[in-house]
Amino acid sequence: MTFMAFSQLAGDMSSASKNLELARRLYEAEGASRVAGSISLTGQNVGSFTLSTMWDSSDACFAARAKVLGLEEMQAAMAAAQAQPLSFAVGTVFGERGTCEGSHVVAVVGSSSNPTDEGRQKLYDVTERLLVGNGACNGFRSVRMVAAGEMTGAFLNIFYTDSVDGFLAGSAASVTDQEFQTARAEVGGEIHDRVISRML
Numbered sequence: 001m002t003f004m005a006f007s008q009l010a011g012d013m014s015s016a017s018k019n020l021e022l023a024r025r026l027y028e029a030e031g032a033s034r035v036a037g038s039i040s041l042t043g044q045n046v047g048s049f050t051l052s053t054m055w056d057s058s059d060a061c062f063a064a065r066a067k068v069l070g071l072e073e074m075q076a077a078m079a080a081a082q083a084q085p086l087s088f089a090v091g092t093v094f095g096e097r098g099t100c101e102g103s104h105v106v107a108v109v110g111s112s113s114n115p116t117d118e119g120r121q122k123l124y125d126v127t128e129r130l131l132v133g134n135g136a137c138n139g140f141r142s143v144r145m146v147a148a149g150e151m152t153g154a155f156l157n158i159f160y161t162d163s164v165d166g167f168l169a170g171s172a173a174s175v176t177d178q179e180f181q182t183a184r185a186e187v188g189g190e191i192h193d194r195v196i197s198r199m200l
Contacts (some may be wrong), residue, residue, distance in 0.1 A: 002033075002093040003058050004143050005065070007051045011083040013039060016049050017200050019077050026074065027053050030064035038105055038197035045086055050197065058090060089148035091156060095124045098132040098139025102160035106167050107195045110155045113188030115144075123183040127157075130177060136170035137161040154192070164196060 020037035027035045034054040040046050055061040065088075068074055112120075124142065131137045143156045161167045174180045 001056075003055045003061055004091050004093055004141075005053045005055065005061050006087075006089045006091075006148075007053075007065075008045060008048055008086040008088070009051075009078075009083045010045070010048045010086055011078075011081045013047065013049060013081075015077070015081055019081060020051070020200050022074065022077055023051055023068070026068045026071065027064055030067060031055065031060050032064065037200040039200065041196045041198055043193070043195040048086055054093070061090065087149065089145060089151065091143035091145040091148065093141060094144050094155070095120060095142040096139070097124055097128040098137065098160075100139040100141050100158070100160045101199075102138045103162045103199055104160075104164055104167075105197050105199060106159040106161065106164070107197065108157040108159065108191055109151065109193040109195075110157060110189055110191045111153070112155055112190075115155075115187055119183070119187040123180075123187055123189065126177070126180045126183050127174075130174050130180060131159065131167065131170040134166075134170075135163060136166040155189075160199075 016037065016039065020035075023037070024035040032053045032055060034052075036052050038050050038052075040048050040050065053061065055064075120142070127140065132139055137159045138161060140157060140159045143158065145151045145154050145156055148154070159167055
């Protein structure tokens, strides 16, 4: 099982790229398989920074977080940036298609009343057909939030793209795509929020 953690902070973003490199070095040394950062362009926390990390176990995630945040180097960087924690959430990766990298990410928050393995795979297949490649998205990752406050139990579907226009066109096409609508109905899928961010 792969875990994905999201740490969201407000503050001075002028050194965000530099601080991301620091976080990447420290968390990868503790076993993170991926460390990425983004700045929210929409939503209630517009302008905030999100650090995402991926782990083979939740124990490793929490141990690394405690160690890294306790380091003098990290504390100094956070103080200089006047960093204010907004939230910390953890989820499990349920599916991944394509290449999950791009200049922007679109995080689609949804729920599923019947999230069967077979139903999810059907939905991932048709989502890949509509949204991966052809100028839409490079790839997407589906994460079930397991410890995320009000979002606990929700699915966070993260689309990685080099063109927000491309994502929006693919998303619009899904509305009239019968196969997509059938697959969405099978899992009882509903969309509740969508946040666009710029990757660092």
